[in-house]
Amino acid sequence: MSSRRLLASLGALALLLAACSPQYPESCPSSKPIGLANAHEIADDDNLPFRFPLGEFANDSTFLCCWFGVSNECTPEIKDCYEYPVLLFHAAEDYWGPAGTPVYAMADGHMSFSGTAGGYGWLILIDHPQTNLYSLYGHLSPSRWRLESGTEVKRGDLIAYLGDSDENGGSKEHPVQTHLHFGIRAGQTADYPLKGEWRFMAGWVRLCPQDLGWLQPSLVITSQEIPAGGYPQPRVAFWTRWGFELLITSILAVGAVGLLINGVRKKHRFLPLFPGICAVAAGIVLHNRMKFTYALIVVGIFILAIGIYCFIRRSVQRG
Numbered sequence: 001m002s003s004r005r006l007l008a009s010l011g012a013l014a015l016l017l018a019a020c021s022p023q024y025p026e027s028c029p030s031s032k033p034i035g036l037a038n039a040h041e042i043a044d045d046d047n048l049p050f051r052f053p054l055g056e057f058a059n060d061s062t063f064l065c066c067w068f069g070v071s072n073e074c075t076p077e078i079k080d081c082y083e084y085p086v087l088l089f090h091a092a093e094d095y096w097g098p099a100g101t102p103v104y105a106m107a108d109g110h111m112s113f114s115g116t117a118g119g120y121g122w123l124i125l126i127d128h129p130q131t132n133l134y135s136l137y138g139h140l141s142p143s144r145w146r147l148e149s150g151t152e153v154k155r156g157d158l159i160a161y162l163g164d165s166d167e168n169g170g171s172k173e174h175p176v177q178t179h180l181h182f183g184i185r186a187g188q189t190a191d192y193p194l195k196g197e198w199r200f201m202a203g204w205v206r207l208c209p210q211d212l213g214w215l216q217p218s219l220v221i222t223s224q225e226i227p228a229g230g231y232p233q234p235r236v237a238f239w240t241r242w243g244f245e246l247l248i249t250s251i252l253a254v255g256a257v258g259l260l261i262n263g264v265r266k267k268h269r270f271l272p273l274f275p276g277i278c279a280v281a282a283g284i285v286l287h288n289r290m291k292f293t294y295a296l297i298v299v300g301i302f303i304l305a306i307g308i309y310c311f312i313r314r315s316v317q318r319g
């Protein structure tokens with residue numbers, strides 16, 4: 001392909017992406033936690049559908065971050081803000097608590113994820129099919145006991161402990177104040193992709209959190225009425241929700257096949273090894289319980305086998 005044609009294609013792709021990218025808001029409705037003064041009473045009442053994930057709602061004067069829908073811009077009210085080139089909104093509520101504070105499941109459910117995840121330190125996600133919600137518990141302790149993925153939990157079960165400031169997504173140089181990042185979203189984790197604005201692990205988002213299905217946690221926790229049929233998910237086009245993920249996967253998959261064809265044709269020694277690795281990596285990285293990512297891994301292993309065969313044959317021929 002000539003360099004002029006390549007530039008024209010890249011320009012067209014950039015224009016297409018710009019045209020498709022959503023209009024990001026400059027502000028979103030935000031609200032401080034509501035009704036948590038008697039959080040411990042909600043915790044103790046087994047007749048209520050949900051419970052507060054900590055023993056009680058407390059805030060220490062040095063901790064003031066972040067309530068639902070608030071932006072990451074530094075203001076006198078937000079002490080734990082961080083400067084970031086993109087304006088983001090908080091899709092959860094943060095509750096202060098010392099390291100080692102026990103964290104409890106807000107309702108019966110299935111633990112779909114329990115593991116380390118970027119800035120969260122240890123992260124836990126629980127699906128609650130009976131109310132069509134999932135809950136997200138971030139900044140937990142990787143060094144203390146916690147429940148494993150796949151566990152069925154009951155409302156109020158101990159699931160993990162809050163992490164120390166150097167293991168909860170922070171480090172010795174950049175500690176993160178000990179707190180629980182608690183999110184609640186309509187739908188189940190499998191209803192959302194791993195990548196992009198709609199990703200199921202999102203803590204800070206560029207669109208208003210409620211437009212992505214995130215709910216204000218304290219409002220849900222203190223509510224006693226659950227909508228019939230569970231909490232409704234936001235209605236958006238399939239491409240809006242999954243587009244970014246599908247785009248990355250397609251580029252990787254097409255690239256893998258292209259590399260393979262080129263590597264086999266030009267009798268390159270190492271080139272045939274990369275497409276398989278590329279496809280397997282795409283499948284693993286994008287693994288989100290969508291069936292096609294498993295297919296991608298299988299296809300990737302197949303391509304990798306061809307690559308290894310080519311590599312061994314050419315090594316023998318040359319040796």
Ligand SMILES: [Zn+2]
Pocket residue numbers: 066090092093094180181182203
């Ligand atoms: Zn947070």
